[in-house]
Amino acid sequence: MKALAFATTLAFSAFSGAALAESMTVYKSPTCGCCAEWIEIMEAKGHDIKVKHPFNLASTKRELGVPKQLESCHTTIIDGYVFEGHIPEVDILAFLANPPANAMGMAVPGMPQLSPGMAPRGKAYSGFKVIGFDKSGKFTLVNQY
Amino acid sequence: MVKSISQLVLLSLVFGACVMFSAAVSAETPTADANAGRELYKIAGGYGCGVCHGKVGDGGGQAGGRVRGATTELFNTALAIQPTMMLLVNALDAQNRADLVAYLESLALMPLVTMAYDGMAYDGMAWTIVQEPASKGQTVQLLVFNDSFEDLTLDLSAFGLASLVVAPMETQVVDWIAETGSYFLPDDSLFVVSEELVCIH
Secondary structure: OHHHHHHHHHHHHHHOHHHHOOEEEEEOOOOOHHHHHHHHHHHHOOOEEEEEOOOOHHHHHHHHOOOHHHOOOOEEEEOOEEEEEOOOHHHHHHHHHOOOOOEEEEEEOOOOOEOOOOOOOOOOOEOOEEEEEEOOOOEEEEEEO | OHHHHHHHHHHHHHHHHHHHHHHHHHHHOOOOOHHHHHHHHHHHHHOOOHHHHOOOOOOOOOOOOOOOOOOHHHHHHHHHHOHHHHOOHHHOOHHHHHHHHHHHHHHHOOOEEEEEEEOOOOHHHOEEEEEOOEEOOOEEEEEEEEEOOOOEEEOOHHHOOOOEEEOOOOEEEEEEEOOOEEEEOOOOOEEEEEOOOOOOO
16 A cells, blocks of 8 residues: 555656645755755755754754654755655655654655765665654654665 | 053054964964864764764764774865865864864774664674774774664673663764673674784774
């Protein structure tokens, strides 16, 4: 069922990416270059991005509910869900199309070299996990590249 | 009166020049503080160096790689040519850079034993251990990464340490003063601490 929802999202995205465009708020440091790269990728897909540079990014992450051990550089809020780090767009769309019960969001911890915003443009994503986290603090594997 | 005003102006100029000279000298030769560097490592750029370089400069499998023992020259080169680092140029003054390098140099003096647990691997392959040679009296950093979605409890009694509980996806580092002997690691390999001083870098 989950796979069907994921496939449906992908197919829908392929035919009408603009219709799936999301409004995103990204919290990042002004000195973060790879965050800007990830934002560019998302904007190129048609998403509307609002960028915020909080004075204390670490405490902002705590307030937004990012688990400490899943931290990356930037935190994105979409429809009240939390997306931490360099998550591929396809995984975000699949999540939003069918948010798991009790879910808080997803994360790609750290700075994987071949993740969106880190990898050279056009290079296949590889070597990282997309991890879901819920309100009870439980983690689940969403995708692996 | 005129003379005294002139003397005052001259004195001010001399004092000002001294202050400027002193500031220039201190800007060129900051006194490095490894402890300040360790704290800065956690927060530099707003997200901290560890996101790209691992919790203790070990690399942590991230894009920035290992930086334990990085020199001032290497650090400044990265700030000059590495796209992600270049954005930090204005965020790190000479004192910050000296402190960070002092911290990274202090890390290089401590042998590192990295123990990564993969919860999805087969039992016999669950641990990936990388160890550096150590000798008696050195501070060894025992780094444990729990790459699973369950708490991990690691028995460190052989090292004379309390058991370590590592949360899912968490990395913890414990400093241990090495005693001569052989110690079993979680993958049943041996970590040997020699009597003689060994050079790790």
